[in-house]
Amino acid sequence: MTTSVLVPMTYGPLSEHALRHALETYPDSEVTVLHVVDFRTSDRGPGGWGDEPSEWSDWLEGARDHADELFEHAREVAAEYDREVRTESTVGEDARMIVEYAEREDPDVIVMGSHDRSAPARFLLGSVADHVARRSPVPVLLVK
Template sequence: MTNTVAKSSRTILCPTDFSVASTQALLHAAGQCGGNAELIVLHIGASGSGDHGTMLKEHLHNFSGYSDLLSGYGCRVRFAVEYGTPSAAIIEYAEKADADLIVMGSHGASDFRRLLVGSTAEAVMRQATRPVLVLRSPKRDGEKTSHQKEQTEVLTNSND
């Protein structure tokens, strides 16, 4: 006889590249947290691109800014760094963390075929077995980030 333990809380995975679009998605994800939900903020570093120790210090610095932003949302927050191809690493981490939802921002600024969704977001939407919510921000990097709710385009996959 096998005993299974029911999952006691909701886990939301929010990948970030520290862009304006990622920050807006993170704030949206934090707004979806309630009660004993956990928000995992995941950054994917490029493997083989420099000293991981130095890069980790930079990521921790960026995470500290997110910590201040998220302090008023009342959800548990965990920060994580993985290395590899962004879409594959996000999908693998979502499985490992048993995420209930992946929320990510999209720049939507690559070629015409990926005008609405960036290539990483598109790959995650197509390949993830977890539900994915992509928020395409109307703001572009370099513009001032407002922490008020803004109109964004929301795209979801139908994976369960």
Template sequence: MYKHVLIPTDGSPLSTEALEKALDFAHEIGAEATVLVVMEPLQVFTVNPAGLEIAYAEYDRKNNEAADGILGDATGAAKQRLVACETIKLVSADPAKTIVETAEKYDCDLIAMASHGRSGFKAFMLGSVTMKVLASSKTPVLVYR
């Protein structure tokens, strides 16, 4: 059925739970997994950019450190489940587009991801990465809630 599952994660508790369930599923069906963290770049608009290089460098350092921790934990979880797993860390201001493109690039036949279940005003203002992936992906999407 499915041979290669893409598992995007942001390290949140719900996303981590979805990661673990997706790895369990991958083990059950004999699929390999690719775990993806999409790091959003720091976006600051100012008329006085003095000193922003330091802020950007510190943000990038902490962002990479957090992503490496998330991916390290995912690698460990995959090993426990005997699932072949690759990890990817990308930078993008559009995580949904990056998730869809990554699934296509790596020939994934399923995307398994969490949905934080925002509704009402929050969903309207913030949007939903999951909803955008569902709307634009040709790859089937399994949503954990």
């Protein structure tokens, strides 16, 4: 029986689709929405800071505020199913942080969109979903 589901989310439509799929498919499970702030792929702009430490801090604060907006949307989606979701954020490389979270928290399954990056980003950085599926210690359900 599935009791815990991890849904890594970005700002793309496939992430919302994955969340909806998790809420429908696992109605009695605790769902955790994880957002990774990855400076390499953030919609807040890769880099986005200069040489001053305060610029990094400002960028990171903005990225976390933006993640809070994503979490609010996730809670609104969950409310449509009369559900609640836990939210977690972390900073690092998308795929590695998702796998590390799964190793640490041991969800029963990860439900994620098959890809939300543009084709050039997938070519340069690889598919997060592919990386997670290959390295995850738990089953991964990819949603298209």
